[in-house]
Amino acid sequence: KQEVTQIPAALSVPEGENLVLNCSFTDSAIYNLQWFRQDPGKGLTSLLLIQSSQREQTSGRLNASLDKSSGRSTLYIAASQPGDSATYLCAVSSSNTGKLIFGQGTTLQVKP
């Protein structure tokens, strides 16, 4: 059974810092991995999607890497801003059916 773990559970940094969020999964046979952002009481916004054959994806100040063999992904946020404060969720799909298994999330606070 696939399990997804995110570390740390919470993170507080001053504005401008570069930071890394970690995600690990127990079964390396994944179809893709996605990073989402969730603001309090809101739905999810997809940030980056990495196919199993890819090593990384970049979007603006965000860079996500995938090491499928070791069951790990990282989300790198450069030059963090207070507007980046949110919960970041990692999710893996083990097939092309679209079913996603989510980690518990990392709640990020960026202080001005």
Add this chain to the structure above:
Amino acid sequence: GAVVSQHPSWVICKSGTSVKIECRSLDFQATTMFWYRQFPKQSLMLMATSNEGSKATYEQGVEKDKFLINHASLTLSTLTVTSAHPEDSSFYICSAGKAFGGLAGADTQYFGPGTRLTVL
């Protein structure tokens, strides 16, 4: 583009009543919709997969008679929580995608804003 809406955004009901939550894809046709629930400070748990015109597929441990899912059109899926109880209080989120499975691969999922259900 690719907007998914949910209605209502929040609902409070008495124990024993039924509540219907709608999930709509506003600008695309969604062959598949997914329903998740999220308890406070916890992650999303997939409840069921809903394909247009067919019965929903429920995840293990989810009572299909309690959580009725209907996907009557390519833009609308509904989740009805029947005989709701306080333990059903949660944040329910749907997602929608255009195509999954087979040669279609796995399309990007677009998430709705969620529905907060509180059962008194």
